[in-house]
Amino acid sequence: MRRHRSLLTLLALAGTLVFAGGAAALEVGQKAPEFTLTAPGNKPVKLSGVVTKVDWRNPHTHLYVDVKDDTGKVVNWMLEGYPPNVLERTGWKKDVTIKLGDTITFFGWRARDGSPFAHLREATLADGKKLFFGPPAGTGEGPATVR
Numbered sequence: 001m002r003r004h005r006s007l008l009t010l011l012a013l014a015g016t017l018v019f020a021g022g023a024a025a026l027e028v029g030q031k032a033p034e035f036t037l038t039a040p041g042n043k044p045v046k047l048s049g050v051v052t053k054v055d056w057r058n059p060h061t062h063l064y065v066d067v068k069d070d071t072g073k074v075v076n077w078m079l080e081g082y083p084p085n086v087l088e089r090t091g092w093k094k095d096v097t098i099k100l101g102d103t104i105t106f107f108g109w110r111a112r113d114g115s116p117f118a119h120l121r122e123a124t125l126a127d128g129k130k131l132f133f134g135p136p137a138g139t140g141e142g143p144a145t146v147r
Contacts, residue, residue, distance in 0.1 A: 079120035081133035
């Protein structure tokens, strides 16, 4: 019985260490920002800018675009959209469709707090091609193909 109790204590301690280690790893690990400030459809935004970063990973793909504001100051926008597998099915190709330095025009819905974050709906590439990057505002779903 004593040996059984020691084994259970050892297993409980090991489980606690694994859980604590996993929690610490999540805390310090790099994570894509979750976009939770979208105002569904009431703050549309359409801007053009230069792509500075493409974060192509789950659960959402993010584009970072330098846009000049009304005063001429460059502001870096973070644009959130579909996960990579959906983008691939709709015509996007990693490291091909959009590259650093490309100019795009984008349409989406700005963050409620007015910061330079947006849920990106549609991107117009330099050659005029239009591709969806996210669902319609406020739905969390919608067709992933241009009609």
